[in-house]
Amino acid sequence: MKFVRGPLAMVSVVVMAGGCASGGPAPVPVRAPPAVANRTGASPARVSMRSAEIDARLRAEWQSKKIETTARVDDAGFLRRVHLDLTGRVPSAQAVEAFLADRSADKRAKVIDALLASPAYADHFTNYWDRALLGRDVRNNVDRAEFRRWLHERFDANVGYDVWVRDLVSATGLTTGPKSDDGSPLPAATSDVRVNGATNWYVRYMDNPADLAGTASRLFLGVQIQCAQCHDHKTEKWRMSDFQAFTASFMQTRAQLFYPQDKDKKGTRPFDVEDVEKPRRKAKGMDLTDYKNAVPRALDGTELAASGRPRAALAAWITAKRNPWFARAVVNRMWAKLLGRGFFEPIDDIRESNPPAVPGLLDALAQDFVASGYDLKHLLRLVANTEAYQLAARPKAQLPTWGAPVERGSAPAGDERGAAEGAAQVRRDEDALWSYFHMDRLGPDELLDSLAQATGDKSLLEKGAGGDQIRAGLRKQFAFLFDVDEEADHHDEFDGTIAQALWMINGNVLNRSVQVAPGSALAEVIGKPGRDEAKIRALYMRTLSRPPTAEETEHWVKFVNANPMRQAYEDLLWALLNSSEFLFNH
Numbered sequence: 001m002k003f004v005r006g007p008l009a010m011v012s013v014v015v016m017a018g019g020c021a022s023g024g025p026a027p028v029p030v031r032a033p034p035a036v037a038n039r040t041g042a043s044p045a046r047v048s049m050r051s052a053e054i055d056a057r058l059r060a061e062w063q064s065k066k067i068e069t070t071a072r073v074d075d076a077g078f079l080r081r082v083h084l085d086l087t088g089r090v091p092s093a094q095a096v097e098a099f100l101a102d103r104s105a106d107k108r109a110k111v112i113d114a115l116l117a118s119p120a121y122a123d124h125f126t127n128y129w130d131r132a133l134l135g136r137d138v139r140n141n142v143d144r145a146e147f148r149r150w151l152h153e154r155f156d157a158n159v160g161y162d163v164w165v166r167d168l169v170s171a172t173g174l175t176t177g178p179k180s181d182d183g184s185p186l187p188a189a190t191s192d193v194r195v196n197g198a199t200n201w202y203v204r205y206m207d208n209p210a211d212l213a214g215t216a217s218r219l220f221l222g223v224q225i226q227c228a229q230c231h232d233h234k235t236e237k238w239r240m241s242d243f244q245a246f247t248a249s250f251m252q253t254r255a256q257l258f259y260p261q262d263k264d265k266k267g268t269r270p271f272d273v274e275d276v277e278k279p280r281r282k283a284k285g286m287d288l289t290d291y292k293n294a295v296p297r298a299l300d301g302t303e304l305a306a307s308g309r310p311r312a313a314l315a316a317w318i319t320a321k322r323n324p325w326f327a328r329a330v331v332n333r334m335w336a337k338l339l340g341r342g343f344f345e346p347i348d349d350i351r352e353s354n355p356p357a358v359p360g361l362l363d364a365l366a367q368d369f370v371a372s373g374y375d376l377k378h379l380l381r382l383v384a385n386t387e388a389y390q391l392a393a394r395p396k397a398q399l400p401t402w403g404a405p406v407e408r409g410s411a412p413a414g415d416e417r418g419a420a421e422g423a424a425q426v427r428r429d430e431d432a433l434w435s436y437f438h439m440d441r442l443g444p445d446e447l448l449d450s451l452a453q454a455t456g457d458k459s460l461l462e463k464g465a466g467g468d469q470i471r472a473g474l475r476k477q478f479a480f481l482f483d484v485d486e487e488a489d490h491h492d493e494f495d496g497t498i499a500q501a502l503w504m505i506n507g508n509v510l511n512r513s514v515q516v517a518p519g520s521a522l523a524e525v526i527g528k529p530g531r532d533e534a535k536i537r538a539l540y541m542r543t544l545s546r547p548p549t550a551e552e553t554e555h556w557v558k559f560v561n562a563n564p565m566r567q568a569y570e571d572l573l574w575a576l577l578n579s580s581e582f583l584f585n586h
Contacts, residue, residue, distance in 0.1 A: 048368060048371065049382065051382055054365070057358065057361045057364075058386075062433060068435070070393075070435065070436040072391060072392065073390055073392045073437065075099060076100060077393070078108060080544075080545035080546075081437070082108075082112060082384060084585045086380065087123070087124050088120070088124030088127060088128075088446045089452070089453045090543070090545055091453075093541035093542045096541050096546070108385070112381055112385060116377045123152070124445075125151075125155045125376070126148055126155055128337075128445075130147065130151060131445070132219060133168075134147065141268065141271060142203055143175050143176035143268050146176050146195065147197045147201065150196070150197030151164075158376070161330060161376050162319040163374070165220055165315070165326075167198055168315075169315035170314075171202060171273065172196065172199065172273050172275060173194055173196030173199050173272070174194060174196065174199065174270045174272055175196075175197075175255075175271045175273065176195060177194075177195040199271070199273040203255050203271050206255045206271075207284040209250045209288070210243075210286070211226075212247075213225070213249070214243075216318070217299070219329075219348070220318050220325075220326060221299065221326060221350070222329030222332060222350035223325060223348075238299075241294070245295060245297035246296075246298070248310065249297075249298075249310040250311055251279035251296070252276055252278065252280075252296075254275075254276050254280065255273045258271060277308065280292065296310035327366040327367075329348075329350060330369070330376075331365045331369055339388060339389060339434050340438025340440050341431070341434065341438050342356075343357050343358060343361070343362040344356045345432075358433070368382070389437070391435070391436050391437050392437060394436060441585075451510065451513060451577065454521070454543045456519070456521035513577075514573040516566050516570060522569060522570065525542075526566070532560050533557060536556045539576060540552075540576065559572070560572070
């Protein structure tokens with residue numbers, strides 16, 4: 001493969017224009033049982049909200065603001081979108097063919113249920129929360145694989161959101177344990193060391209309890225209390241004293257090396273996380289005096305020190321049914337994940353001076369989520385079945401852009417300004433009220449898994465220590481180049497980088513994946529008997545999850561016939577994977 005791929009300078013433009021896709025904190029044994037008990041407490045009789053009610057509330061909002069929604073997304077577009085959102089990868093070509101051939105009226109609801117029940121759901125949401133909780137860069141002391149294993153077991157068993165958050169915030173035990181030669185944990189029968197992978201979250205922030213407090217508040221409450229770390233804000237509710245009291249909840253937790261002889265050892269070492277009687281006095285490069293002397297207190301003023309374990313008390317307060325932030329924060333986060341924009345924007349900024357869109361709907365969804373037993377699958381199913389989620393990805397009509405000049409007419413200048421301002425307000429309402437689906441570029445995990453699905457690259461799909469190491473290295477590289485800011489306003493325009501473009505154009509992984517190699521998807525496609533039209537269709541189904549248009553088919557047939565067959569098909573696959581249609585969820 002070469003950096004410049006000849007006629008593809010023109011070819012890829014054609015493709016891109018084609019369209020746009022517990023309990024308490026006790027540690028657990030080193031090897032958890034095959035399945036973690038489902039502790040959601042969900043009961044269908046207790047769940048009262050339905051997707052049709054969400055549709056009715058949104059429709060009333062659209063009508064009151066005279067907003068016209070886009071048309072419903074077609075079946076191919078819906079299938080790609082829901083696969084990306086619920087499993088983090090594009091559908092297989094076989095899944096697309098079967099879905100397009102299905103004539104049943106409830107096929108969309110059925111595929112939502114099937115994806116939520118699939119192993120890929122747990123894989124995807126492990127990736128999502130791992131990235132949200134640990135971030136991209138972590139110290140060697142964190143056993144990320146153990147943390148991901150802990151998360152995966154919770155999502156695989158659909159443990160209630162309140163349960164695993166409480167277990168995470170209050171976790172004690174060892175961060176990691178003995179490993180076999182290939183890096184996998186030893187089974188419990190060969191080791192009496194007790195490991196709780198959740199403790200790696202605390203160790204990630206152990207040298208900066210203020211960062212831990214800010215992260216906990218932002219992720220689980222949607223409150224940016226860290227803004228009060230250094231000073232009181234004149235117009236906002238939170239004060240430095242609130243931040244110090246919240247951070248004090250983590251001051252009676254200690255993480256120390258489990259094996260003292262590991263002090264000078266490099267790499268991941270076991271840390272023992274435990275609650276102690278007295279607050280910590282120091283941390284690397286930090287003065288902890290203000291936090292050590294503060295009385296542990298929750299954001300609503302609830303004092304947390306009475307039990308002697310303020311961190312466990314904080315975990316119980318965060319996840320309590322009466323907490324005014326907890327359920328709303330995750331509902332807002334998951335709504336934004338599926339619809340590209342939350343009720344609150346940014347999604348972690350819940351405050352009185354930042355009012356949400358359609359607050360009544362947010363409150364109703366939060367109440368229903370609590371009634372469901374904090375069942376994330378129920379929440380995702382509810383949202384994915386809505387009319388809003390299944391709208392097309394572009395506005396029905398293009399309104400004048402903000403700041404665009406208004407043509408002169410017979411109306412006075414004041415009326416012209418008023419008309420422009422009115423049009424701009426309609427556009428803001430359309431954007432804020434989900435009258436069309438908000439496109440977003442794929443994150444690093446989604447892009448990596450979608451490339452693996454589309455190309456059949458065995459090194460990306462391989463399981464076990466070797467494959468996991470390859471994926472971990474690629475994930476780190478992808479995260480550096482393609483990481484999406486989960487907390488930013490979701491309606492911002494795409495702003496790619498030169499490094500990202502160069503990686504996709506000339507990266508080793510992508511160029512290797514599009515070669516006609518034994519066992520590759522491309523070798524399978526071009527090795528089948530039949531006309532070029534069928535092979536072109538097969539590649540479109542694998543990558544863009546739709547059949548090509550007649551114009552696209554005609555263009556590519558001419559291209560294949562004008563070039564050496566192997567090179568032509570490699571270039572075709574390369575162009576499809578580099579198209580905006582592949583790189584976006586739409």
